[in-house]
Amino acid sequence: MYSNELIKGTLKTIVLNLLTKQGKMYGYEITQHVKEATDGKIQLTEGALYPLLHRLEADGLLTTEKVSIGKRVRKYYKLTKNGAETSTDLVKEFKEFSNTMNRLLESYTVNPSFHG
Amino acid sequence: MYSNELIKGTLKTIVLNLLTKQGKMYGYEITQHVKEATDGKIQLTEGALYPLLHRLEADGLLTTEKVSIGKRVRKYYKLTKNGAETSTDLVKEFKEFSNTMNRLLESYTVNPSFHG
DNA sequence: CCTTGATACCTAAGAATCTAATGTATATTT
DNA sequence: AAATATACATTAGATTCTTAGGTATCAAGG
Numbered sequence: 001m002y003s004n005e006l007i008k009g010t011l012k013t014i015v016l017n018l019l020t021k022q023g024k025m026y027g028y029e030i031t032q033h034v035k036e037a038t039d040g041k042i043q044l045t046e047g048a049l050y051p052l053l054h055r056l057e058a059d060g061l062l063t064t065e066k067v068s069i070g071k072r073v074r075k076y077y078k079l080t081k082n083g084a085e086t087s088t089d090l091v092k093e094f095k096e097f098s099n100t101m102n103r104l105l106e107s108y109t110v111n112p113s114f115h116g
Numbered sequence: 117m118y119s120n121e122l123i124k125g126t127l128k129t130i131v132l133n134l135l136t137k138q139g140k141m142y143g144y145e146i147t148q149h150v151k152e153a154t155d156g157k158i159q160l161t162e163g164a165l166y167p168l169l170h171r172l173e174a175d176g177l178l179t180t181e182k183v184s185i186g187k188r189v190r191k192y193y194k195l196t197k198n199g200a201e202t203s204t205d206l207v208k209e210f211k212e213f214s215n216t217m218n219r220l221l222e223s224y225t226v227n228p229s230f231h232g
Numbered sequence: 233c234c235t236t237g238a239t240a241c242c243t244a245a246g247a248a249t250c251t252a253a254t255g256t257a258t259a260t261t262t
Numbered sequence: 263a264a265a266t267a268t269a270c271a272t273t274a275g276a277t278t279c280t281t282a283g284g285t286a287t288c289a290a291g292g
Contacts, residue, residue: 005125005126005128005277005278006125006126006209006210006213007125007213007250008124008125008249008250008277008278009121009122009123009124009125009249010121010122010217011249011250012121013221014217014220014221017220017221021223026269026270027269027270027271028267028268028269028270029269032268034220037219037220037223038216038219038220041212041213041216042216042217042220045250045251045252046269046270046271047250047251047252047253047271047272047273048249048250048251050270050271050272051249051250051271051272052249054271069258069259069268069269070258070259071257071258071259072257072258072259072268072269072270073269073270074268074269074270075269075270091221093122094122094217094221095218095221096157097122097123097157098214098217098218100154100157100158101126101130101158101210101214102211102214103153103154104130104133104150104153104154104158105129105130105133105207105210105211107137107153121248121249123279124248124249124278124279125278127278127279142240142241143240143241143242144239144240144241145240148239161279161280161281162240162241162242163242163243163244163279163280163281163282164278164279164280166241166242166243167242167243167278167279168278170242171278185239185240185287185288186287186288187286187287187288188239188240188241188286188287188288189240189241190239190240190241191240191241
């Protein structure tokens with residue numbers, strides 16, 4: 001499990017990307033999927049996930065559909081057109097950011113151009 | 117310039133790693149170095165940086181040394197033993213997190229093991 | 233001289249988002 | 263019958279960032 005610091009700021013990217021690939025998912029399913037796909041290294045908490053899903057719906061990136069399973073009701077989320085575009089953008093941005101960070105962390109330059 | 121969401125949570129890693137490589141730096145120098153090293157893609161704001169430096173010093177990860185340059189005073193920061201260890205840990209953690217995220221974002225699995 | 237931009241430090245109000253805890257209820261397994 | 267898993271949700275508090283502002287020195291150009 002990673003320090004939660006890092007996961008902050010990537011939650012939206014993870015959720016939108018997952019919905020891009022899976023079509024529709026419900027909240028609990030998202031937490032389990034991410035947990036399994038990362039061997040438990042990333043575990044989304046419900047206290048962070050549900051408010052995010054509600055925000056994304058309010059912002060028009062997701063729509064919901066309620067499905068009854070016995071006496072329980074699942075709330076499925078899927079992307080709107082806008083949500084699909086945002087998903088693509090955020091994934092691209094994360095990859096670029098990831099590259100930039102790895103370059104920054106690996107460069108052993110001795111302050112080549114700064115003249116304090 | 118990246119959406120600030122992503123930079124959140126990586127600021128500490130960036131600063132400690134930079135000090136590992138450079139030995140000692142002052143606040144303004146850090147902002148300029150990161151800006152130049154990333155072609156302006158990552159720009160630290162002073163409102164985020166200075167409070168962080170103060171926290172890191174209070175937590176015993178950094179020590180300071182004031183150096184007079186004419187009538188101005190620069191405040192140089194360098195790592196303590198504890199800070200050096202934390203730096204190594206955070207960089208390692210970021211790289212692992214980065215790998216995990218990239219795998220997660222790229223996998224096109226159709227929910228192989230989840231049984232909702 | 234004086235203004236502008238760069239250097240160099242700092243704080244503080246408010247916003248955003250996460251954590252941790254808690255609540256409710258149904259379904260399944262032991 | 264009890265424990266665990268499924269499935270939704272909210273809330274107080276903490277953390278950390280943004281935005282804006284404040285102070286002051288130094289160098290360069292008009």
